[in-house]
Amino acid sequence: MASLDTGDSGGGHKKGPGVKKAKKNSTRLDMTPMVDLGFLLITFFIFTSTMQTPTTLDLFMPKDTNKDEELNKAKESGALTILLGKDSHVYYYEGQLNVDAASNNFKSTNFKGIRDVIINKKRSTPAEDLVIVIKPNEEATYKNTVDILDEMTINQIKRFALVDILPVENELILKTEGGQ
Amino acid sequence: MPRVKIAKKATDYDMTPFVDVAFLILTFFIMATKFKPPEAVEITTPNSVSSKELEQKDALLISVDKEGRVFFTIQVEKDQAPIQAIIQNMNTSRNLGLTNAEIAAFVKEPVVGVPIGQLKQYMALSDAQKKNFKMPGIPVLDSATNELFLWIRDAKSAFAGKPINYLIKGDNNSKYPVFKNVLSAFKRNEEFKFKLITSPEDVPAGTDLYKERNKR
Numbered sequence: 001m002a003s004l005d006t007g008d009s010g011g012g013h014k015k016g017p018g019v020k021k022a023k024k025n026s027t028r029l030d031m032t033p034m035v036d037l038g039f040l041l042i043t044f045f046i047f048t049s050t051m052q053t054p055t056t057l058d059l060f061m062p063k064d065t066n067k068d069e070e071l072n073k074a075k076e077s078g079a080l081t082i083l084l085g086k087d088s089h090v091y092y093y094e095g096q097l098n099v100d101a102a103s104n105n106f107k108s109t110n111f112k113g114i115r116d117v118i119i120n121k122k123r124s125t126p127a128e129d130l131v132i133v134i135k136p137n138e139e140a141t142y143k144n145t146v147d148i149l150d151e152m153t154i155n156q157i158k159r160f161a162l163v164d165i166l167p168v169e170n171e172l173i174l175k176t177e178g179g180q
Numbered sequence: 181m182p183r184v185k186i187a188k189k190a191t192d193y194d195m196t197p198f199v200d201v202a203f204l205i206l207t208f209f210i211m212a213t214k215f216k217p218p219e220a221v222e223i224t225t226p227n228s229v230s231s232k233e234l235e236q237k238d239a240l241l242i243s244v245d246k247e248g249r250v251f252f253t254i255q256v257e258k259d260q261a262p263i264q265a266i267i268q269n270m271n272t273s274r275n276l277g278l279t280n281a282e283i284a285a286f287v288k289e290p291v292v293g294v295p296i297g298q299l300k301q302y303m304a305l306s307d308a309q310k311k312n313f314k315m316p317g318i319p320v321l322d323s324a325t326n327e328l329f330l331w332i333r334d335a336k337s338a339f340a341g342k343p344i345n346y347l348i349k350g351d352n353n354s355k356y357p358v359f360k361n362v363l364s365a366f367k368r369n370e371e372f373k374f375k376l377i378t379s380p381e382d383v384p385a386g387t388d389l390y391k392e393r394n395k396r
Contacts, residue, residue: 031195038202045209056347056375057230061363063372084356115387122388142244142350142359146226146376154229156388164360 057149061162078129080121082114082148083165085173086139090114090148094121097169106172111147118155132160137170221245221293223351227381229389234377238262239345240335241377242328242362246353249317250362252331254290255347263290265338266331276300295319296327320361328365336369349377 083091092114093105109117122130132152136145145162152160223245237257244250254263267286271278274296278286282303293315294302305313320328335344346366350359366374383390 031199035195035199035202038199038206042202042206042209045206045213048213054225054234054377055228055230055380056232056234057228057378058232059348059374059376061367061372061374063367115384119387136356136360138355138357140356141352142354142356143226143352145356145359146228146350146378149376150228150230150378150381154384154387154389156392162363 057146057153059149059162078121078125079131079133080118081133081135081169083169083173084134084136084140084144084148086137086177088141088144089173089177091169091173091176092117106176108176111144111151114148115151115155118151118157122155122157127158130157130159132157134160134162135165135169136162137165137173221249221251223349224353225349225377225379226352228376228378229381229383230378231380232375234347234375235345237345238339238342239347240332241347241349244348244350244354244358244362245317246351247317248354248358249293249315250320250328250358251315252292252318252328254335260287262335262338262340263287266290266334269334269338270296270299270330278303292331293317296330320358320365326361326365326368328362329368332365332369332371336371346371346374347377348374 080094081092081097085091088111090109090111090113092107092109095105098105118132121132134145134148136148149160149162151157221243223243237255239255241253241255242250243253254266256262264283264287267278267283267290270276271283276296276299278300282300285303292299295316295318298316302310302313302315318327318331319325348359348362363374366372383393
């Protein structure tokens with residue numbers, strides 16, 4: 001009833017010659033395709049409209065002067081250095097870098113693990129001593145960088161710095177990545 | 181003989197009200213949707229928990245796509261004079277030889293995605309050619325040829341003390357060195373406040389920020 005009548009499908013020939021039955025045209029239309037299309041468009045617009053609300057992450061960078069001296073002062077007590085490498089690998093060490101045979105504080109983790117490291121460090125260090133130094137290497141992506149900055153927001157770290165990586169550290173990362 | 185005939189119930193329903201509602205909702209969403217302004221390249225931004233909404237007025241947008249190409253876009257609210265000033269200044273200081281029509285075209289679509297030396301060549305292309313032209317991006321990697329520095333410097337003087345939002349929109353897969361050089365171009369201009377454009381994300385449960393936000 002609600003769909004198009006396709007003429008003589010079925011037993012049209014049974015009526016015999018000369019017998020013409022006046023076709024009753026239905027006044028109703030099948031609206032299903034229209035509704036389908038309508039809802040498809042609704043879905044499309046719902047998705048596009050909610051996706052289009054970008055947010056901004058504020059970033060304040062320090063001036064480039066005298067940076068090393070300031071960092072060294074903090075390093076003694078409560079520094080945590082986070083290094084970002086290839087394929088979202090994260091490396092970190094606390095305090096000074098130590099990679100001799102006796103002690104090795106250069107550790108490897110990923111983005112899931114780094115949060116616990118940051119939280120533990122935050123709990124164990126007085127707030128005014130805590131400094132996190134972020135050093136992405138050449139292979140780190142922008143996403144990694146933003147993610148780690150975001151971790152600072154998530155864990156409410158007040159003092160952190162985005163610093164260039166040292167050659168020693170970069171070599172260590174490459175060595176670790178090569179060994180895996 | 182049955183006296184009462186059981187009325188035949190129609191098997192199809194009147195869908196009209198349903199359709200009415202559907203199209204009403206559709207109309208609402210069409211009207212409410214804001215299409216994003218045309219961009220030089222497609223960029224997938226990373227996520228962040230930040231809940232600050234993006235302000236688009238009077239901003240310099242630096243886009244970095246996944247290949248590490250850098251684009252510079254000037255966004256103004258109404259007054260297009262700053263854009264005019266920036267391009268005029270660049271035109272005279274670098275002897276680009278842009279015609280008035282080319283300058284007008286730039287003001288209409290203030291996106292820079294080519295080295296300054298190639299700007300004239302790019303602006304001379306027709307609209308169709310521009311679409312097919314693959315912009316190489318602004319050179320930033322070398323600090324001596326960091327042209328982004330010049331653009332930011334000119335933009336700063338053109339906006340003449342008005343507060344400018346410095347927006348950085350990077351692709352997930354762009355590499356860190358490009359981002360670092362974009363930052364250094366800003367730092368050389370004595371600008372230290374940036375807004376990184378991100379997509380919103382939920383705060384992970386149990387973290388310090390989560391606790392603080394739920395307190396309020």
